[in-house]
Amino acid sequence: MHTIRLLALMLLPLAVLYSWQARGHHAFSAEFDKEAPVSLEGVVTKVEWINPHAWIHLDVIGNDGDTVAWMVEGGTPNTLLRGGVNKNSVPIGASIKVRGYQAKDKRCAPACKANGRDLTFSDGRKVFMGSSGTGAPKDGSDPRDRR
Amino acid sequence: MEVFNQLIYDFAAWVDTHQWSTALHESFYVYNWVESTHVVALTLSIGMLFLIDLRMLGLAMVDIPASTLARRLSLPMFLGFTVMIITGLLLFYAIPVRSAQSLWLRIKLVLLFAAAINAWLFHRRMSTAGRSWDTAVKAPMRLQVGASLSITFWVLIVICGRLIAYDWFDCRAEPSSFIAALAGCVAGQEAF
16 A cells, blocks of 8 residues: 555656656757747857857848847757867857757847757858757757657 | 845856856866766755655655664765765856856755755654654654655755756846846846
């Protein structure tokens, strides 16, 4: 009898934990909008090479000619290094193209926010900049998706 | 409140200027190790703590005298606590400003304080309660209340800790003035 009650008591937090586990580390859906894919071409203004997520800031020139500041979230510095990109490969002033998903918070203050999926350098080299298993849409940018 | 928040911000911004803080924040391995160790230590300490609490409630290992179980499990529990506190401080040291202005961390610290008071009361009650109930299935009511509170506080502490990762109430997200005051947002801050 005790065993059954104890089991029930332990299963409850497990169920809660499992539902979190399924959403992964720093769940994508909590902050980002999978219905709002973005493709940004701009000039790097700042790089925050920090844990648990790196941020690349860039100025994007919109269709109306106005400059819009964006900040794009990547994986951890470690993830990015393994993916073939380090702090020095994204120098300030470099032209890059980033594909990703905009944040649910679309107030764009102080900058528009997005979760980055892949990053293309001006020489055409393309790297995956997200984290695997965060619940982000499978858009083919994550090389681990194909396994 | 404003003066208090400004003080905390000044302290966090000062920590942020440390070279080692930045190094940890930008590290390739150490931050990840510290974070993982924090969670592993948490499972150890809370695992032991919950077994003791469940024993008091008559839900686990009822055939072992309560004081014996508590004595045996407290060493690994305190070992876990120690590692958890050290790694927790390191996590704060790596990201001082954002952490100091995290609503979740602030709630978590209040809960940690409550859990500490509860643990102290529990310990005192246990030493005054004698040993007549030691082999009984359930501990005296006062200890059962303490055990239930302990489980509740720690479940909430872990949830708050997990939620620090999310930016819903970050000062950057410009929350309402009430939330901003609770989270400790300071106008004109530049460090992150």
